[in-house]
Amino acid sequence: MDRPPGPLPKEKMKAVLEASVREFAEHGYAKASTNRITKGAGISKGLLFHYFGNKKNLYLYTLDACVENYLQYLSVHLKDLSPDLLERMLEISGIKIKMFMETPLMYRLVASAFTDPPWELKEEICARQNRIYSKQVPLILKDIDKSMFREDINHEKAIQLVLAAMEALSRRHTAAFRERADGGLAELPKIIDDLKEYVDILKYGIYTGRKRKELSLPE
Amino acid sequence: MDRPPGPLPKEKMKAVLEASVREFAEHGYAKASTNRITKGAGISKGLLFHYFGNKKNLYLYTLDACVENYLQYLSVHLKDLSPDLLERMLEISGIKIKMFMETPLMYRLVASAFTDPPWELKEEICARQNRIYSKQVPLILKDIDKSMFREDINHEKAIQLVLAAMEALSRRHTAAFRERADGGLAELPKIIDDLKEYVDILKYGIYTGRKRKELSLPE
Amino acid sequence: MDRPPGPLPKEKMKAVLEASVREFAEHGYAKASTNRITKGAGISKGLLFHYFGNKKNLYLYTLDACVENYLQYLSVHLKDLSPDLLERMLEISGIKIKMFMETPLMYRLVASAFTDPPWELKEEICARQNRIYSKQVPLILKDIDKSMFREDINHEKAIQLVLAAMEALSRRHTAAFRERADGGLAELPKIIDDLKEYVDILKYGIYTGRKRKELSLPE
Amino acid sequence: MDRPPGPLPKEKMKAVLEASVREFAEHGYAKASTNRITKGAGISKGLLFHYFGNKKNLYLYTLDACVENYLQYLSVHLKDLSPDLLERMLEISGIKIKMFMETPLMYRLVASAFTDPPWELKEEICARQNRIYSKQVPLILKDIDKSMFREDINHEKAIQLVLAAMEALSRRHTAAFRERADGGLAELPKIIDDLKEYVDILKYGIYTGRKRKELSLPE
DNA sequence: TATGAATGAGGGTTCATTCAT
DNA sequence: GATGAATGAACCCTCATTCAT
Numbered sequence: 001m002d003r004p005p006g007p008l009p010k011e012k013m014k015a016v017l018e019a020s021v022r023e024f025a026e027h028g029y030a031k032a033s034t035n036r037i038t039k040g041a042g043i044s045k046g047l048l049f050h051y052f053g054n055k056k057n058l059y060l061y062t063l064d065a066c067v068e069n070y071l072q073y074l075s076v077h078l079k080d081l082s083p084d085l086l087e088r089m090l091e092i093s094g095i096k097i098k099m100f101m102e103t104p105l106m107y108r109l110v111a112s113a114f115t116d117p118p119w120e121l122k123e124e125i126c127a128r129q130n131r132i133y134s135k136q137v138p139l140i141l142k143d144i145d146k147s148m149f150r151e152d153i154n155h156e157k158a159i160q161l162v163l164a165a166m167e168a169l170s171r172r173h174t175a176a177f178r179e180r181a182d183g184g185l186a187e188l189p190k191i192i193d194d195l196k197e198y199v200d201i202l203k204y205g206i207y208t209g210r211k212r213k214e215l216s217l218p219e
Numbered sequence: 220m221d222r223p224p225g226p227l228p229k230e231k232m233k234a235v236l237e238a239s240v241r242e243f244a245e246h247g248y249a250k251a252s253t254n255r256i257t258k259g260a261g262i263s264k265g266l267l268f269h270y271f272g273n274k275k276n277l278y279l280y281t282l283d284a285c286v287e288n289y290l291q292y293l294s295v296h297l298k299d300l301s302p303d304l305l306e307r308m309l310e311i312s313g314i315k316i317k318m319f320m321e322t323p324l325m326y327r328l329v330a331s332a333f334t335d336p337p338w339e340l341k342e343e344i345c346a347r348q349n350r351i352y353s354k355q356v357p358l359i360l361k362d363i364d365k366s367m368f369r370e371d372i373n374h375e376k377a378i379q380l381v382l383a384a385m386e387a388l389s390r391r392h393t394a395a396f397r398e399r400a401d402g403g404l405a406e407l408p409k410i411i412d413d414l415k416e417y418v419d420i421l422k423y424g425i426y427t428g429r430k431r432k433e434l435s436l437p438e
Numbered sequence: 439m440d441r442p443p444g445p446l447p448k449e450k451m452k453a454v455l456e457a458s459v460r461e462f463a464e465h466g467y468a469k470a471s472t473n474r475i476t477k478g479a480g481i482s483k484g485l486l487f488h489y490f491g492n493k494k495n496l497y498l499y500t501l502d503a504c505v506e507n508y509l510q511y512l513s514v515h516l517k518d519l520s521p522d523l524l525e526r527m528l529e530i531s532g533i534k535i536k537m538f539m540e541t542p543l544m545y546r547l548v549a550s551a552f553t554d555p556p557w558e559l560k561e562e563i564c565a566r567q568n569r570i571y572s573k574q575v576p577l578i579l580k581d582i583d584k585s586m587f588r589e590d591i592n593h594e595k596a597i598q599l600v601l602a603a604m605e606a607l608s609r610r611h612t613a614a615f616r617e618r619a620d621g622g623l624a625e626l627p628k629i630i631d632d633l634k635e636y637v638d639i640l641k642y643g644i645y646t647g648r649k650r651k652e653l654s655l656p657e
Numbered sequence: 658m659d660r661p662p663g664p665l666p667k668e669k670m671k672a673v674l675e676a677s678v679r680e681f682a683e684h685g686y687a688k689a690s691t692n693r694i695t696k697g698a699g700i701s702k703g704l705l706f707h708y709f710g711n712k713k714n715l716y717l718y719t720l721d722a723c724v725e726n727y728l729q730y731l732s733v734h735l736k737d738l739s740p741d742l743l744e745r746m747l748e749i750s751g752i753k754i755k756m757f758m759e760t761p762l763m764y765r766l767v768a769s770a771f772t773d774p775p776w777e778l779k780e781e782i783c784a785r786q787n788r789i790y791s792k793q794v795p796l797i798l799k800d801i802d803k804s805m806f807r808e809d810i811n812h813e814k815a816i817q818l819v820l821a822a823m824e825a826l827s828r829r830h831t832a833a834f835r836e837r838a839d840g841g842l843a844e845l846p847k848i849i850d851d852l853k854e855y856v857d858i859l860k861y862g863i864y865t866g867r868k869r870k871e872l873s874l875p876e
Numbered sequence: 877t878a879t880g881a882a883t884g885a886g887g888g889t890t891c892a893t894t895c896a897t
Numbered sequence: 898g899a900t901g902a903a904t905g906a907a908c909c910c911t912c913a914t915t916c917a918t
Contacts, residue, residue: 026338027249027338028247028249028335028338030246030247030249030250031249031250033911033912033913034912034913034914035911035912035913043878043879044878044879044880045879045880045881045913045914046877046878046879046880046915046916047877047878047879049913049914049915050877050878054913054914055913055914112335115334115335116247116331116334116335118247119245119246119247119250150423153419153420153423154416154420157416157417157420158420160388160417161384161388161417161420161421164384164387164388164391165380165383165384165387167387168383168384168386168387169379169380169383172383197373197376198376198379198380200372201372201373201376201377201380202380204369204372204423228902231902252886252887252888253887253888253889254886254887254888262903262904263903263904263905264888264889264904264905264906265889265890265891265902265903265904265905265906266902266903266904268888268889268890269901269902269903269904270902272889273888273889274888274889464776465687465776466685466687466773466776468684468685468687468688469687469688471890471891471892472891472892472893473890473891473892481899481900482899482900482901483892483893483894483900483901483902484894484895484898484899484900484901485898485899485900487892487893487894488898488899492892492893493891493892493893550773553772553773554685554769554772554773556685557683557684557685557688588861591857591858591861592854592858595854595855595858596858598826598855599822599826599855599858599859602822602825602826602829603818603821603822603825605825606821606822606824606825607817607818607821610821635811635814636814636817636818638810639810639811639814639815639818640818642807642810642861666881669881690907690908690909691908691909691910692907692908692909700882700883701882701883701884702883702884702885702909702910703881703882703883703884703885703910703911703912704881704882704883706909706910706911707880707881707882707883708881710910711909711910712909712910878918879916879917879918880916880917880918881915881916881917881918882914882915882916882917883912883913883914883915884912885911885912886910886911886912887909887910887911887912888908888909888910889907889908889909890906890907890908891904891905891906891907891908892904893903893904894902894903894904895900895901895902895903896900896901896902896903897899897900897901897902
């Protein structure tokens with residue numbers, strides 16, 4: 001971000017951001033058109049480049065806004081989380097899926113930026129990814145009750161396994177909802193119930209028998 | 220898909236395919252240039268479109284070749300698989316990672332086609348994805364010894380969980396190796412060892428205690 | 439017509455002609471595609487150019503076939519024509535409109551060739567136009583009873599006037615029927631009735647009072 | 658027609674229009690090259706499409722300019738017209754032929770647009786045609802002295818007949834002058850004399866005997 | 877601050893025609 | 898006779914970016 005886009009009036013800023021998110025989310029970085037963005041935002045071409053310098057910057061700025069929004073959303077909803085890692089992961093997955101349903105374009109922009117970075121932006125995007133990780137992981141792992149974990153397994157590995165599994169399972173659900181204009185929110189409980197079943201299986205592998213009993217799972 | 224690209228001389232066909240795979244894998248569908256492909260393949264623009272009609276067809280044809288190669292590779296290496304689901308998943312993951320290391324461009328093309336389909340090709344790509352699934356899943360699940368599974372969990376869910384987890388964990392390793400020209404093959408054993416640890420954890424969750432003992436895992 | 443397309447088997451010839459007429463009529467010379475013609479005729483590109491040399495020749499050949507067909511049609515139907523010029527013009531107009539309705543593509547090809555010749559074919563087309571005129575005009579004027587004409591007007595001019603008027607009036611009707619697949623034939627009588635009214639008016643201008651009376655027109 | 662081509666500097670606008678008229682008139686819509694137009698107008702490819710969006714728009718805009726010019730020319734010269742329909746048609750035909758000789762390219766563009774519309778522009782062109790008709794017909798028919806008309810013929814039909822005949826006869830003269838750089842103007846009087854003879858014949862058919870006498874035509 | 881005219885290389889695609897087989 | 902692979906120029910159009918105003 002060479003050019004700090006400070007003094008651009010908030011209203012216009014918002015219009016640009018909205019148009020940008022839509023354009024980049026719908027067409028991807030490569031095929032996104034700055035022309036359409038200016039038209040969508042109702043500003044002139046000159047102004048866009050005056051403030052953002054070039055397409056790359058604009059994309060990065062847009063991505064940052066989405067990431068910020070993402071982190072903000074998480075931090076707002078991540079209250080009173082369970083000390084049980086798997087329960088917490090369930091809660092977090094629910095939050096993420098909800099977020100995806102509420103702001104699908106933003107979510108999609110971030111997701112595609114990370115899974116398929118636009119090549120010439122790899123480095124910059126990677127930095128954002130690390131930033132998210134460094135902010136997200138502590139959020140997820142803070143005050144986890146590790147006494148529940150089996151002692152004969154690598155705790156770090158166990159956590160990574162859970163993260164990976166939940167991420168992959170969640171994606172399967174979100175993938176189906178693309179473009180289905182917010183109609184999906186009603187199905188959120190069903191999705192979470194589904195995830196819950198997977199979580200229960202994971203519990204067998206990760207928690208001690210004693211804990212499992214407390215959680216009243218069948219031995 | 221009007222024109223079956225059959226009779227194009229093998230040598231040229233191969234050149235086109237190679238150039239196509241490289242171009243699409245490196246730049247993505249949107250930014251791939253048919254100009255560069257023709258140049259790379261050493262043929263004229265006219266010929267490319269004479270055979271493939273348009274960019275979409277060319278991409279689909281290229282993708283199909285990669286998918287075919289993928290399935291071929293799997294079917295060749297998937298011999299004498301363990302009846303133990305998790306051991307088998309480990310074997311399969313090893314095969315896939317090896318494949319990725321040997322033909323990273325092809326792998327990448329397929330992967331990005333499925334995770335981030337080029338929008339106007341969604342339907343066609345989805346069909347390919349289903350085809351892979353319908354061929355791959357039976358391969359993975361055939362003759363699995365389900366007697367090892369705990370009876371108090373949903374077997375289908377357990378399998379999906381394992382698939383999802385292994386997929387996500389594998390991706391983390393492959394993501395790092397992009398473009399590191401085959402130098403990675405040496406690290407394959409280390410990677411598999413790493414995955415093995417995750418697999419062990421999953422075993423706790425999925426297999427019965429008796430079976431786990433037979434496998435001589437610590438109780 | 440550099441290359442006499444003699445030895446091409448009749449069946450193929452017919453297929454080519456049909457495809458050619460359709461293509462040239464629907465797209466015009468400029469936008470017609472020899473590719474589509476070969477596809478439509480079911481022959482190879484090589485053969486088409488082997489026989490016709492180039493697009494120009496093919497067009498000219500196709501045009502000639504249509505012109506021939508036109509003249510043939512006229513000569514077949516132009517029997518027992520009225521000696522009264524205006525009645526005869528009515529009959530002829532009816533024939534032409536019928537021809538247009540029966541073979542709209544051919545008619546359209548010829549018409550557009552003459553009204554808007556493809557520039558680089560101007561000369562060749564002009565020659566065809568003259569050929570049609572030189573064959574058509576005698577047909578129309580043969581054995582006309584000029585005794586009906588007023589003596590105080592230029593007979594040649596009168597004839598030209600009638601020709602021009604009928605041509606323009608007919609065009610107005612055919613223009614409306616483009617692409618309405620043969621449905622128009624039913625309306626032919628109505629069209630002729632309409633033209634008849636114009637003819638009646640012309641009679642006042644051209645024929646002598648005595649003749650008009652004989653024709654039982656109101657004085 | 659997204660972009661109103663208003664604010665383009667007059668000089669450039671004029672250059673584009675001139676080049677456009679020439680290109681479209683000489684090659685027709687299908688074969689006209691935007692490349693040649695930009696070159697002829699001395700502007701960049703980008704600018705042409707910045708202003709006109711696409712070839713279709715450019716053509717339509719060019720056509721509109723010609724139509725406007727046509728109507729303008731008519732309205733300027735259509736002063737003090739005779740109340741006699743046929744005399745007036747003679748005057749108007751003279752004006753049109755003069756216009757054709759002075760701006761043959763514009764005239765040709767309009768004429769070919771109407772007689773042979775470029776298919777994908779049929780609707781838009783038809784609208785222009787209707788516009789011309791709705792402006793032109795009142796001009797032609799205003800304050801016509803219908804008392805001159807025979808009472809035993811359909812006045813509307815008579816008018817249409819005259820229009821059609823004059824149009825067809827005029828075309829025969831203009832057709833010959835294509836591309837003969839304005840040299841034709843000298844022959845205008847001869848052409849009008851020629852048309853006059855046809856008009857005289859029409860008078861017999863349309864006007865009453867009394868009126869004809871007043872006009873001192875031979876009975 | 878804000879505009880939008882201006883660029884020209886490059887995009888995918890179609891074309892009539894040739895020629896070795 | 899008959900094929901269709903092969904060509905490369907030309908097609909219309911889009912692009913991110915610059916800059917005089």
